[in-house]
Amino acid sequence: MSQSITTGQLARRVVNREKTLILDVRNTDEFDDWKIEGDSIEVMNEPYFNLLDGVGPVAEKLNKDQEIIVVCAKGNSSKMVAELMGEEGFTNVYDLEGGMKAWSEHLEPVKLADLDGGGSLYQFVRLGKGCLSYMIVSENEASVIDANRMTDIYEKFAEEKGVTVKHSIDTHLHADHISGGRQLADNTGGTYHLPSKDAEGVTFNYAPLEEGSNITVGSTTVKVQPIYSPGHTMGSTSLIIDDQYLLTGDILFVKSIGRPDLAGKAEDWVGDLRDTLYNRYKKLSDDLVVLPAHYSFVEELTDDGSVKARLGDLYQRNSGLQVDDENEFRKMVTENLPPQPNEYENIRQTNMGKMNPEDEKQREMEIGPNRCAVHG
Incomplete structure (x- = not known):
């Protein structure tokens, strides 16, 4: 069972310049066109379809105890990726409720x-x-x-x-x-x-x-x-x-x-x-x-x-x-x-x-x- 974070909670982090790591699992062209940004926001992109057979492509780049917020288009794929990461021993993973669609409306x-x-x-x-x-x-x-x-x-x-x-x-x-x-x-x-x-x-x-x-x-x-x-x-x-x-x-x-x-x-x-x-x-x-x-x-x-x-x-x-x-x-x-x-x-x-x-x-x-x- 993954944890979730709301757009309001993420917005306060952006405004307060809190260090935040985001894993965006949308297609690269969507990511390149539009992403979550902030002075203290670090964003990495790994398309969802690259993670269907396992989270290996991101596991080697990330520490398993660091906080990670997973983001997708509407909130479904991010939840699945967050759960997969939890099964692989990542202990502090959240998915963004509603994804970029909800982020756009906050x-x-x-x-x-x-x-x-x-x-x-x-x-x-x-x-x-x-x-x-x-x-x-x-x-x-x-x-x-x-x-x-x-x-x-x-x-x-x-x-x-x-x-x-x-x-x-x-x-x-x-x-x-x-x-x-x-x-x-x-x-x-x-x-x-x-x-x-x-x-x-x-x-x-x-x-x-x-x-x-x-x-x-x-x-x-x-x-x-x-x-x-x-x-x-x-x-x-x-x-x-x-x-x-x-x-x-x-x-x-x-x-x-x-x-x-x-x-x-x-x-x-x-x-x-x-x-x-x-x-x-x-x-x-x-x-x-x-x-x-x-x-x-x-x-x-x-x-x-x-x-x-x-x-x-x-x-x-x-x-x-x-x-x-x-x-x-x-x-x-x-x-x-x-x-x-x-x-x-x-x-x-x-x-x-x-x-x-x-x-x-x-x-x-x-x-x-x-x-x-x-x-x-």
């Missing part, structure tokens, strides 16, 4: 700050995909920004805090993951906000997210100020919270910048992207704390497990903000594009309300790493 909440006027700001870190979403809590109300499709996590968190989700906001029409924004608003009776320039062809009602229209959360001074910041999409809109925090969506990340081509419009939108990064954001305070909707590298996690950076510091060290020549910038963006996210067009159609896949199909559509960034 959200780790991190408190970012107490806001002026009594509110609080939380970041939800989706370690398995690099997605970041946010919740503002103030008085008896909450606002969620860029929600993932696992809406029950936000609903439970709001219930624990004794607040009701009044606003669900998407900074843009997402194409790399299925948004939970509209579903969350439906479930809680809140208002769903989406930039109107990204809403052409959607099949549902929404409140336009427009520059100059504050969204107040609670009865305190917490305000969400949208600013139009195109480039990743035509409608991309950033949010300023409490005059302290800049939620950049997929326009600006800590170590990279947003890609402008998820609708096949890289050449058309690269000018908007540059204008937002080199002009619009430049006019904002250097002291704003940038809170993006994604991260690409585990080293972007700070000591408390959050992802954030001061805007002025990013202008000094983010290579995507260092390209003075416009033609060089255009070349950098259009020639350094990563592969399109898996099924991105179907994800866009789902987020527009034109498709409604079953839950299992939605999980499959999202499998894989974050591919929203351009690295200079």
